Amino acid sequence: MANQKLLLVDGMAILFRAYFATTFGSSSSIRRTSSGLPVNAVHGFVRYFMDAVKTFEPTHIICCWDMGSTTFRTEQYDGYKSNRPSAPEDLVPQFDLVKEVVASFNVPNIGIEGYEADDCIGTLARAFKDQAEVVVVTGDHDMLQLVDESVSVAIMKKGIGNYMVYTPLSLMEERQLTPAQIIDIKGLMGDTSDNYPGVKGIGEKTAHKLIQEHGSIDGLLANLEAVSKTIRAKIEADLDMLHLSRDLATIRCDAPVSAELEACCWAYEREIVLRKFEELEFKSLVALIS
Template sequence: MIEEENQNKLLLVDGMALLFRAFFANSYGGSVRRTSEGVPVNAIYGFIKYFMDAVQRFGPTHVVCCWDMGSTTFRTAQYDGYKANRPSAPEDLVPQFDLIKEVMESFGVPNIGLVGYEADDCIGTLAKRHSNEAHVYVLSGDHDLLQLVDDRITVVIMKKGQGNYAEYTPQFLHEERQLTPQQVICVKGLMGDTSDNYPGVRGIGEKTAYKLIQEHGSVDGVLANLDSLSKTIRAKIEADLDMLHMSRELATIRCDVPVEIEFTNCGWEINRAQVMNKFEQLEFRSLMALIS
């Protein structure tokens, strides 16, 4: 699709994904950037560099930043093992959670989050709702978000090194993985997700999950053709049917959560004095050039 130059572009930022990436990229050998008062700011510093690089690259007319609001969500209610393997946030990162939201506010960017849901669900809901008003770019490092891709939603996955992105359109997703966006969910249902701590079907790994979905189209297609599968694969699926359905549900991003944002309130227009003031507070003089 050829985009018109004057078309609206909405950048949806996966806040936690950027903040955690920035924290670990900017804590070399345990050394953490701090203000003169000792406040850790390394994650915020890196976040701003990532964020401004993306703004320059994709030229959004509108920007929203989405956040997780605690570890308890409807998914943990469904499956108490969900993300139970996640370690606590590093001590030096914790005070940066609120500070980065203040920084985004200084940029005039709305911070969106909803208790009981993940940032992914807010991103999915806003992406689908506003894709009729703008071409949506979702900025993250989380491949779960690939299920949102369509002709009006591009999922931008950050790769190693600042400014290095994989831009997933339906065409690129199919070229790279031979999957449709909906099939991304089905693959996760079969193979599970070690980082989110749900198992899928025990004994079915990534390679087999891809093969099954590519051959049968969906989890439902696999289940409708159990007789054609090898005895081993069939036995594994039949033994874990409940967890297969649960894992597919856990992998599905909700696009109907009760989160609201006025599109006109998301316009990207920097108040330089406001941002400069916040940068001064955080002693980010070296970043001033990004907004001058």
């Protein structure tokens, strides 16, 4: 048990990162197979993925995916992520392709309609943290709310091989926050990339200060008379949105997904991966698989 380590991979975050790292703003520079199939994002994904394997040396791996843009959050709030442009045309065929590559490594692809990859990761992290050390690999700082004694979150930085690994201790050292307070800060300040507003007129600095002083949104609301009139007025004017934003920011750890740890062992047959690489003309990646 002590030596089991489960890597939970945020597939979409890595695929998008790989796509944008390799397009350089022009579709003519996109890597394609000789039949014209775009494969740049999948190629980049494999490089990030294998680097994470080398860095964290997991015994088990699961890759989680978003399954379309309609989720319980879009039902709660129409505007949720509505500011996101649709995926670039030459990325779309790579969504299925990347899952085929992941499957060729014998790694389960997990995703469920109506939930985001974050929720699958949160649920699996909670399910397995007593059986294995869990490391989440992502580019998404929202995932920091999942950090606990047996779950660390590795945020990918620029370039391959750069990670900032968060534990409860390093999160407290860097941001003076507990994992749960990450959610409350998002509830107050909102999230421009996910397109929900939080409390109008409260930015990150103020949110941070309020949560540090009062511990949580509940602590703040119970003690509103202690904050300045201006801030109190802003919060009272936007109370419903504050509660909704906090709810939207919360990763669900009870999504209807499950897996068997035994089925997630990091053990692939080189021949199967090689065949997939050959099909996608990934000659330069063959050296990555021993």
